[in-house]
Amino acid sequence: MSGSVRLDKLLANMGYGSRREIQALARAGAITLDGAPVGKADQRIALAPDLPGRMQVDGRPLDPLPGMALMLHKPTGVTCSHKEAGELVYGLLPSRWRMREPALSTVGRLDKETSGLLLLTDDGDLLHRITSPRRHVAKRYVATLARPLRGDEAAIFAAGDLMLEGEDKPLAPAVLEPLSDLTARLTITEGRYHQVRRMFAAVGNHVEALHRDRIGGLDLPADLEPGRYRLMGPTELAAIFA
Numbered sequence: 001m002s003g004s005v006r007l008d009k010l011l012a013n014m015g016y017g018s019r020r021e022i023q024a025l026a027r028a029g030a031i032t033l034d035g036a037p038v039g040k041a042d043q044r045i046a047l048a049p050d051l052p053g054r055m056q057v058d059g060r061p062l063d064p065l066p067g068m069a070l071m072l073h074k075p076t077g078v079t080c081s082h083k084e085a086g087e088l089v090y091g092l093l094p095s096r097w098r099m100r101e102p103a104l105s106t107v108g109r110l111d112k113e114t115s116g117l118l119l120l121t122d123d124g125d126l127l128h129r130i131t132s133p134r135r136h137v138a139k140r141y142v143a144t145l146a147r148p149l150r151g152d153e154a155a156i157f158a159a160g161d162l163m164l165e166g167e168d169k170p171l172a173p174a175v176l177e178p179l180s181d182l183t184a185r186l187t188i189t190e191g192r193y194h195q196v197r198r199m200f201a202a203v204g205n206h207v208e209a210l211h212r213d214r215i216g217g218l219d220l221p222a223d224l225e226p227g228r229y230r231l232m233g234p235t236e237l238a239a240i241f242a
Contacts, residue, residue: 008041015099032056069121075226080109108191116212117220140187140214141196146206148181153203164198217242
């Protein structure tokens with residue numbers, strides 16, 4: 001992000017409050033830049049990458065600027081939605097982030113009972129690049145199954161002609177790696193509704209537990225605990241498309 005913007009507009013769009021509330025914060029000396037109070041909320045601020053390290057609001061560093069991207073270790077029992085009943089992934093983030101404009105959105109979805117790597121961003125171009133079918137960004141899952149693998153699943157999934165119930169277009173080839181009789185890794189390049197669960201159902205099995213551990217070339221960090229998130233930098237973003 002580059003250019004400049006009025007301070008009250010920037011902070012209001014980042015969820016810090018209404019423009020009137022931002023103006024009151026500025027008058028109270030609660031917004032500082034390079035250690036000095038910013039007394040006028042209508043002044044223009046350069047959108048430099050280092051701004052979050054130079055500006056404080058109410059004694060705390062400024063949130064990430066628009067164009068942010070983060071990875072989250074989604075636990076089971078949490079829904080990728082803004083409105084559905086129950087616990088939502090956005091509730092795992094600072095409450096202020098739910099008021100940001102442009103809005104912070106999940107990059108695709110994981111169903112309520114699936115855990116693992118979930119990306120969120122307010123960058124529409126980045127979201128499209130990751131989810132576009134033309135990009136073929138792979139997603140890897142570890143599935144725990146109700147019944148032992150038969151042995152022919154890898155060939156069926158790799159053939160590129162598997163039809164899911166209720167659909168009229170075959171799935172793209174997918175890669176199955178058995179880990180044990182009851183567990184397997186599955187790498188897919190599409191994102192159809194409940195795709196992994198439906199694929200195993202198509203070969204007579206049932207997914208008891210499902211966990212996503214990789215998107216593109218980006219692995220879920222081993223030290224990122226369920227329910228925790230981490231901002232992504234250029235290295236992590238590049239890994240998605242590696």
